[in-house]
Amino acid sequence: MQLWKQREITGLFLTSSMFKDPDYITERQLTVLRMLREAGYTGYIHLRLMPGVSKGYIREAVELADRLGINLETPTADSFSILCPNKGDYRQAVLKRLEWVVNEVKRARNRRLENKYGFGRSGVDTQMIVGALGDNDWQHLETTVRLYEDLGLRRVFYSAFKPIENTPLEDRHPCPSYRERRLYQCSFLVRDYGFKLKDFVDLVDDEGFLPNVDPKILFVKRNPDLFPVDLNEASYYDILKIPRVGPVTARKIIAARNRREIRCFSDLENVVGPCLAHTIAPYIHLKEKRLTYFLKIT
Structure with a gap:
C-alpha cells in the first residue's frame, strides 16, 4: 500500500504455488485482495487463480481483480499430466475453469461500468511453458487460436523452458529463447491482425516448428x-x-x-x-x- 500511495507502483500481480488444495489457496489470495480494497487500494490487480478452484471463489475473484487467469502450462492434456501431476485434470481443472472465469467476466460487464476497478475489466489470460516435453510450435499455435477464438482470452503468455536442479526435468535441454519470441509474434498476429490457424500451416516445418524468422515476412515468402x-x-x-x-x-x-x-x-x-x-x-x-x-x- 505504501508503494502505491507514493505512486511508485500502479498495480500488482498475485500468484501462488500449489501447496494445498485450490480452494484453500484461493481463499488466502482473496483475503489479501479484500484487505487491499478495503484499505482504499484502487490500483490494478492481476490475479493468477489455481487450477480446480470452485466457481464461488472465481465469482468473488472477478469482483476484486482487474485481470485474472489460470496457467494452462502446456498445449496438450498428455504433457500437462507429466509436467503438472498435482494440478488435476487438464480439461476439468484448467480449461473448464478458464471458461468459468471468462463467463463470470462477461456477467460482470454492467458492474464494470459502475466501478473504477475490479470486475475483470482487463480480461482473462493464461500462460504456457514452451519446449519442456517435446511440444512443437504447431501445438502451441493450435491451442492459442482456440483460446482467442473460442474463449476470447485477452492474452496468451509463453515462457521458454529452463531446467531447474533437483527437479524431475533437470536433465532436459533448455528451450531456445527464439521459440518464445516467435510464438509471441504469432499470438499477436492472431489476436490483433486477423490471422487464422490456416495462415500458419505453411510457416512450420514438417516437425511443426517455426523457423527463427519474422512470421509476417515468412508469410509473404510462402x-x-x-x-x-x-x-x-x-x-x-x-x-x-x-x-x-x-x-x-x-x-x-x-x-x-x-x-x-x-x-x-x-x-x-x-x-x-x-x-x-x-x-x-x-x-x-x-x-x-x-x-x-x-x-x-x-
Missing part, C-alpha cells in the same frame, strides 16, 4: 500470390498482412483512401511517412506504377 497488395482495394485484414503495417497504420491507409485514392508513392509517403513507405513498398501496388515498385520475395 504466399507470393497474395502480394503485392493493392492499397486502394484491399480489405483491412489484407493490409494488416503487409510486413511492418499494424492496426493503426492500416486504419490510416483506409481513412486516407476513403478521402482520396492513393495513386502514387508520394501519396503513400504523406499517409504513413517516408521511412515506412519505403519499407512497405516491396509488398504493395499503386496505380501509378512508375512511382512504386514490387521486389520479388525469394
Whole structure:
C-alpha cells in the first residue's frame, strides 16, 4: 500500500504455488485482495487463480481483480499430466475453469461500468511453458487460436523452458529463447491482425516448428500470390498482412483512401511517412506504377 500511495507502483500481480488444495489457496489470495480494497487500494490487480478452484471463489475473484487467469502450462492434456501431476485434470481443472472465469467476466460487464476497478475489466489470460516435453510450435499455435477464438482470452503468455536442479526435468535441454519470441509474434498476429490457424500451416516445418524468422515476412515468402497488395482495394485484414503495417497504420491507409485514392508513392509517403513507405513498398501496388515498385520475395 505504501508503494502505491507514493505512486511508485500502479498495480500488482498475485500468484501462488500449489501447496494445498485450490480452494484453500484461493481463499488466502482473496483475503489479501479484500484487505487491499478495503484499505482504499484502487490500483490494478492481476490475479493468477489455481487450477480446480470452485466457481464461488472465481465469482468473488472477478469482483476484486482487474485481470485474472489460470496457467494452462502446456498445449496438450498428455504433457500437462507429466509436467503438472498435482494440478488435476487438464480439461476439468484448467480449461473448464478458464471458461468459468471468462463467463463470470462477461456477467460482470454492467458492474464494470459502475466501478473504477475490479470486475475483470482487463480480461482473462493464461500462460504456457514452451519446449519442456517435446511440444512443437504447431501445438502451441493450435491451442492459442482456440483460446482467442473460442474463449476470447485477452492474452496468451509463453515462457521458454529452463531446467531447474533437483527437479524431475533437470536433465532436459533448455528451450531456445527464439521459440518464445516467435510464438509471441504469432499470438499477436492472431489476436490483433486477423490471422487464422490456416495462415500458419505453411510457416512450420514438417516437425511443426517455426523457423527463427519474422512470421509476417515468412508469410509473404510462402504466399507470393497474395502480394503485392493493392492499397486502394484491399480489405483491412489484407493490409494488416503487409510486413511492418499494424492496426493503426492500416486504419490510416483506409481513412486516407476513403478521402482520396492513393495513386502514387508520394501519396503513400504523406499517409504513413517516408521511412515506412519505403519499407512497405516491396509488398504493395499503386496505380501509378512508375512511382512504386514490387521486389520479388525469394
